[in-house]
Amino acid sequence: MGVPLSYWCLNELWSEIRQWLNPEVLQAEGRFISDLAITIIQGKLGGKIRSRRVGEILWLLMIWEIWRVTILGESTISNSGYNPLLLPPWWWRWVEQVKS
Incomplete structure (x- = not known):
């Protein structure tokens, strides 16, 4: 049995995923x-x-993005109002099912 990364990333860690992997x-x-x-x-x-x-x-x-900012000292832009990740992960899977 492994670490439940999918469950964590799509549930408890979704706000961090949304922040660090913001499309902008x-x-x-x-x-x-x-x-x-x-x-x-x-x-x-x-x-x-x-x-x-x-x-x-x-x-x-997500870890790459955190490492890039924390260790490499690169700056990141602030999150804007446009972020499709504000919608939950199940919604994106549903949209893909409806399309196909």
Whole structure:
């Protein structure tokens, strides 16, 4: 049995995911596509991502962003009003099901 990263990232840690993987922050940083977190949650990132992998990928991205600001001392933009991650993760999965 492993660490329940998917459960944590999509529930208890959702506010941190929302803060660190905000599309505007990712776009300003220029390293990742801006809607990367939504793409991962919907399972559209390079083939079929099993639910366990969703949490692992979100966790790694969030830790990278925290490390980038804390250790490297890079600045981050402040969060604006536009953040599609304000919607819960189940909503993004539902939207993807309705589309297909």
